[in-house]
Amino acid sequence: MLSSRFLRQAFTQPSRRFNSTLTGLDASKVKLTKSQTLKPLVANKDLVFGHTFTDHMITADWNEQEGWLAPEIRPYENLSLAPSAVVFHYASECFEGMKAYKDKNGNIRLFRPDMNMARMNRSTARIALPQFEGKELLKLIGDYAKLDQRWIPEARGYSLYLRPTMIGTQEALGVNAPSNAKLFVIGCPVGPYYKTGFAAIKLMATTEYVRAWPRGTGDAKIGGNYAPGLLPQRMAAKAGYQQNLWLFGDDHQLTEVGTMNLFVLWKNESNELELVTPPLDGAILPGVTRDSILSLARGWNEFKVSERKVTMPELREAVKNNRVVEMFGAGTACIVSPIKTIEYMGEDLQIPLDPNDSTSQAGPYTKRFNNEIMDIQYGDKESDWSVVI
């Protein structure tokens, strides 16, 4: 098979994404089919992250001959796929996580959605899935969020989590770039990622497994980055920690948490107050919340802000010398998540908390980041980052 197949790929596929004869994703062609029966809403207090889905979904199919076919907004329902579809065998899949918020005036808002579109196109490129027009997908997401807006919870801390996903659907077992793909978006009303709400969590540093490496795929939001994390996460959970902390290298560099980027606010070796997060070296997910925190912190200009390597021995030393001020994770699902403990090599490192806040235990800077971002997300503070749809 491969000789002709490869020749065909060689001459047609590299250009298939930029071929002007292929149709781009076009929101104006959307076919709308409304659900005949609407599901009952779930009370905010009963929401479990990622368990409840709205009445509709967006779908769009792509093939290498035609490009993107007309997208659809249609009832949320099962996908019917051949058992040979490449997504089931070679993890031909990538996704985004974003949220729609309802502000006090009833407007629906997205937070920096252009960043999700750009990152998703970088993810698809990395695994040979097709490119798509991000602006068009955002138009579709806008239509979809308005159609299903009764599902957007109104309380602060609640939102409609949106999950754009692209999968390879080619029905063939040869290991080749997919000739067919499906883009879909589903939505689920969510509250805090952790049942404990905005409250400090415990991490277990994983020394037995490595998440990502140079020239790998750690900076792409592809499915294959996640399955290998389920086992370390279960090991952490078994020991009573909410998430695992991924390390890298013989010197045990901090990289990221199971589902979040990681920040340390400390007095560094030079006794400077410094907010530090691991650099985007290709093995770290370039989080939207991560970028937002760095941008806010640089705007405050109250302490040094660094994207640089930090190792666990350095962190341990800082904890023991009382130089760590606060630590937190950051991601779309949790926004900001204070950290109270990190297990490392059999020892629990205790991170300072606010003793006067018995609920979240979050320190003042962690709270401030969380509040500033939420103020923008819910439209309580004007910002270009918040887009009314």
Added chain:
Amino acid sequence: MLSSRFLRQAFTQPSRRFNSTLTGLDASKVKLTKSQTLKPLVANKDLVFGHTFTDHMITADWNEQEGWLAPEIRPYENLSLAPSAVVFHYASECFEGMKAYKDKNGNIRLFRPDMNMARMNRSTARIALPQFEGKELLKLIGDYAKLDQRWIPEARGYSLYLRPTMIGTQEALGVNAPSNAKLFVIGCPVGPYYKTGFAAIKLMATTEYVRAWPRGTGDAKIGGNYAPGLLPQRMAAKAGYQQNLWLFGDDHQLTEVGTMNLFVLWKNESNELELVTPPLDGAILPGVTRDSILSLARGWNEFKVSERKVTMPELREAVKNNRVVEMFGAGTACIVSPIKTIEYMGEDLQIPLDPNDSTSQAGPYTKRFNNEIMDIQYGDKESDWSVVI
């Protein structure tokens, strides 16, 4: 969500695979539903690898409360899965590749199928999917292969490729070990993996991307290992090479080919004739064909057999000093695949071929490995490796 969820996992999931109250996979419970319409067979000459599927498939569902439900052999048909199913988002998927052969007496044979079952259970364990009873799945595969035996091509070089696959089906977006899974097996009649048949291929050494890493998942047959290879493979194809060759480390160690393990037969630095393949250091797929070749070569006892590191600079040096005798890839899909060229850092390294064989160009040792393995697979030579079902 996580606190109760994690506690539940912590106390129930680690033991769920070994919990005697959960039901194991049981072939004797199989529910058989025969297809009402049988598809037309495809002539051997028209077979494209992984494109034609038989009339039936095996399926079995698992959940963490009950274990394995009764398996089914039923008509080959689409899977219906929620768009929130974990397989679409976090690459909760692993697979095997094996083949059923028809011998000259009409018996159906499998080749070392116990190795596939053991490896698949190692793969599922690595990504927190459930264990299954390999002997029971082999019984089901036997029933299935007999039912669809008209699809097993009879010519040498042809077989029924079998694809056992397990996917996580839990309908939830939280990043957690799946509470639900589906095992399925599909089959497709195949000839040579490459359209060129048993003929020497060209490889392009990939220096821009890295496939696997120590403490990663390179030794597990999980979907997530494959999607990141589609781009380097397309780049190789664009330049006229059939597959990419994965390297590792600053010294550019040879690891494996896109879909095969790799062997070098050379006169080493000590002028010994040596067959060398990269060692199973956790980042190399432990191939069944790889193991078989090592075993055959050790049995012949005609040259040194080594599992050790070899770097591209060492190989380049050996090519230039005419010390390389033959090179070949090895895998279930292709069995043995002679290699004639390796592009490395802009230079084509030419590997010796048999000038008297204008068809395969394969050297005598490469041919001998291929023939000995096929003799066993097709039952022409008695061996414990070949199992009549």
